[in-house]
Amino acid sequence: MSAPDVDVLVIGAGPAGCAAAALVHRAGLRAAIVERERFPRFVIGESLLPRCMDVLDEAGLLAAVDSRGYIIKRGARFVRGAETCEFDFANQFTRGWSWTWQVPRDDFDAALAGAVEAMGVPIRFAHEVVAARTGDDLQELDVRGPGGELRTLRGRWLIDASGFGRVLPRLFGLDAPTGQPPRRAIFTHVVGDVRPPGPDEGRIWICIHPAGAWVWVIPFSDGRTSIGAVAPEPFWEGRWDDADLEGTLRRVIAEEPNVAERLAGATSVMPTRALRSYSTAVRQLHGPGYCLVGNATEFLDPVFSSGVTLALESASLAARTVIRQLRGERPDWAAEYAAPMHRGTDVFRTFVDAWYDGTLETIFFAPAIRDEFRRQICSVLAGYVWDEQNPFVARHHHRVRQLARLIEGGALAS
Ligand code: FAD
Numbered sequence: 001m002s003a004p005d006v007d008v009l010v011i012g013a014g015p016a017g018c019a020a021a022a023l024v025h026r027a028g029l030r031a032a033i034v035e036r037e038r039f040p041r042f043v044i045g046e047s048l049l050p051r052c053m054d055v056l057d058e059a060g061l062l063a064a065v066d067s068r069g070y071i072i073k074r075g076a077r078f079v080r081g082a083e084t085c086e087f088d089f090a091n092q093f094t095r096g097w098s099w100t101w102q103v104p105r106d107d108f109d110a111a112l113a114g115a116v117e118a119m120g121v122p123i124r125f126a127h128e129v130v131a132a133r134t135g136d137d138l139q140e141l142d143v144r145g146p147g148g149e150l151r152t153l154r155g156r157w158l159i160d161a162s163g164f165g166r167v168l169p170r171l172f173g174l175d176a177p178t179g180q181p182p183r184r185a186i187f188t189h190v191v192g193d194v195r196p197p198g199p200d201e202g203r204i205w206i207c208i209h210p211a212g213a214w215v216w217v218i219p220f221s222d223g224r225t226s227i228g229a230v231a232p233e234p235f236w237e238g239r240w241d242d243a244d245l246e247g248t249l250r251r252v253i254a255e256e257p258n259v260a261e262r263l264a265g266a267t268s269v270m271p272t273r274a275l276r277s278y279s280t281a282v283r284q285l286h287g288p289g290y291c292l293v294g295n296a297t298e299f300l301d302p303v304f305s306s307g308v309t310l311a312l313e314s315a316s317l318a319a320r321t322v323i324r325q326l327r328g329e330r331p332d333w334a335a336e337y338a339a340p341m342h343r344g345t346d347v348f349r350t351f352v353d354a355w356y357d358g359t360l361e362t363i364f365f366a367p368a369i370r371d372e373f374r375r376q377i378c379s380v381l382a383g384y385v386w387d388e389q390n391p392f393v394a395r396h397h398h399r400v401r402q403l404a405r406l407i408e409g410g411a412l413a414s
Contacts, residue, residue, distance in 0.1 A: 002138070002154055006030040007326055009141055009155035011129050011168075014043065016294025016311035017161030018112040021121045022059040023319035029326060031121050034143055034153065036128040036165065039113055040106035043163070044187060044275070046226050047073065047204045047218045047305040050089050050097035051383025055312035064115035065108065070101035071202040071221040076305075076381060078364050079258045080208040085364035093375040094384035102202055102218050104189075104226075129167050134158055134289040157322050158290040161315065166296055169282050174292075180279035180300060180352070184236055186249045187216075187228030187273055192266035195219055204305065208361070209256045211235060214303065217259060224269060227253065230302060232356070245272035278302075285341060286333040291318045298345055301352045309383040310348070314341050340386065347385040350396040354404075362404040373403060 008024045010017045013035035021031040056062040075088040090098040117123055124143070130150075131142035139158040144150055160168040169175050195201045205217040213231035220226065229252045241248050249272050253259050281298045285291060294311030317337050324331045331337075354360045363369065363377070376392045376399075388394045 004138060004154045004156050006032045006153075006155045008032075008157045008159060008322060009034065009139060009153055010159045010161055011141070012036075012161040012163055012165065012294075012296070013039065013113045013116070013123050013125070014109055014161060014163050014294060014311065015112060015308050016163070016296075016315045017159070018109075018116045019055060019059045019061065019312050019315035020159050020161055020293055020319045020322075022061055022116050022119060023316060024322055025116075025119055025121050026060060027319075027323045029323065032153070032155070033113075033116070033121060033123040034127050034129055034141060035113075035123055035125050036162075038125050040110040042270075043105045043109065044185075044228075044273070045302070045307045046105055046220075047102055047216070048100040049305055049309040049381070049383030050100045051309045051385075052312050053097040053100055055316045058316060059312075060119065061112055061115050064111050065101065065103070068103075068107060068111050069221055070103050070108075071219055072099050072199075073102050073202045073204060074099045074199055075378075076204045076206060077200075078206050078208070080361065080365055081210070081257070083365045087374075087378045087381050089378065089382050091371075091375055092379045092382055092384070093372075093390050094379040094382070094387040096379070096382065096384050102204070102220055102226075104220050104222070104224065129162070132158065132168060132171050132290075134287065136288050139289045156326055159318060159322065160290060160292045160296045161294050161311075163295040164278075164280070164299075166280065168290060168292060169280075169296060172287070174282045174284060176281045176283045178279040178281040178298070178300075179349075182233050182277040183230055183279070183301065184233060184240075185228055185230045185275045185278060185302065186245060186252075187226065188246065188249060188268045189224045189226055189270045190263060190266040190268050191223055191225070192263070193217070193219060193225035193227075194262050194265070195225075205259070205262075206303065207256050207258050209252065211255070213252060215253060215256050215259045216302070217262060225263075225266070227259065227263065228302075229253070245274055248272070285338045291322065291333070291337065293318045297341070300345065300349055303355050304348060304351055304381060306348045306383065310341075310345060313344060313386075317341065344385040347380060347393050347396045350400055351380060354400050359400060359404045362407055363400070366407045369403070369407065
């Protein structure tokens with residue numbers, strides 16, 4: 001049997017792959033990353049949640065991100081016509097970070113990758129994983145290099161952090177139905193966005209379009225702003241033009257007065273892109289010799305900016321479990337990794353479902369809700385979805401529906 005090249009092979013140098021590799025490296029194991037692209041490369045997913053800060057810190061990556069001077073995100077503003085609902089991460093139930101950053105992902109991911117390399121973890125850029133063989137003790141990846149040359153890399157454990165590349169789900173047939181209806185997203189970067197002045201400048205705006213889409217506005221520190229629109233498939237009928245994505249997005253924005261006003265003088269600085277049916281899921285998060293992290297597992301929906309948080313959290317939890325496994329312990333992967341990841345994802349699932357069926361609109365745009373509830377909901381929106389002390393985590397489905405019913409019944413003055 002061939003000897004492993006490293007202890008842990010990681011597919012993908014996005015946030016999940018970088019954090020996982022950094023954490024196993026810091027535990028004294030040898031890690032290596034294989035990445036298909038050359039960095040910097042574009043990827044969508046630019047608004048972080050405060051919970052990300054804990055994992056970036058744990059992985060030794062916070063200073064590298066801090067040095068990039070990103071704009072600070074202190075909360076979120078939901079907008080419906082003339083109504084607004086503000087969540088301020090300083091006013092939370094869970095003790096945790098009260099702010100985070102808005103990050104252009106080309107720069108952010110390159111900063112993470114640079115920091116991981118500086119720790120001593122090699123990253124093979126422009127190398128694509130094309131086949132994988134896993135087993136109890138030795139995992140093998142067939143990798144195609146930039147000149148088309150094939151080679152096999154070996155490790156004692158394999159972490160698939162390939163995001164929408166979904167390497168192991170594709171190769172091992174692990175895809176599962178998502179339970180989310182198909183939705184489409186269209187997005188670009190602009191300059192010329194007229195932002196609110198002061199500390200609110202970095203807040204994300206989520207604006208509800210009158211015909212059932214929602215539009216994000218995510219400002220960056222370099223003057224660019226990310227904008228995007230998301231909606232279920234029926235919304236796009238008669239609105240979508242494959243030959244003119246920029247015009248498609250411009251027309252949707254023109255129909256939402258708040259974004260239209262902010263972006264009246266804005267111009268696009270990158271080609272408009274689109275993603276269809278972006279929700280994904282898998283049958284299992286781990287198997288003999290491997291585990292899946294980040295978007296290679298499940299992706300629900302971008303509305304609450306939960307993707308990078310779940311990617312980092314899964315990397316942290318998986319790394320802890322891999323470290324125990326390779327130290328000769330017998331971790332219970334189902335209980336120690338899969339179950340907590342499903343619990344956190346399920347909290348966001350409740351919120352995503354309640355967003356699209358209108359339940360959260362009832363709550364967000366209620367004339368007044370008790371500050372206690374606002375703080376508990378804010379902690380979910382900040383990514384603290386593992387705090388079982390929070391009733392909106394522990395009994396998420398029940399609490400969200402119950403609060404909406406109370407509001408509809410007029411029982412909840414503040
Ligand atoms: P990625 O960041 O996708 O990294 C995976 C890496 O694996 C890539 O670099 C890729 O090149 C590499 N790879 C793929 N295949 C191979 C292969 N065969 N061999 C080698 N390498 C490979 N999340 C947020 O937190 N905030 C947001 O505001 C947000 N907005 C979003 C908007 C939309 C429309 C969508 C669809 C998603 C959004 N997300 C957001 C989610 C976010 O994009 C992802 O959750 C996040 O990027 C996942 O990180 P990751 O490390 O798992 O994967």
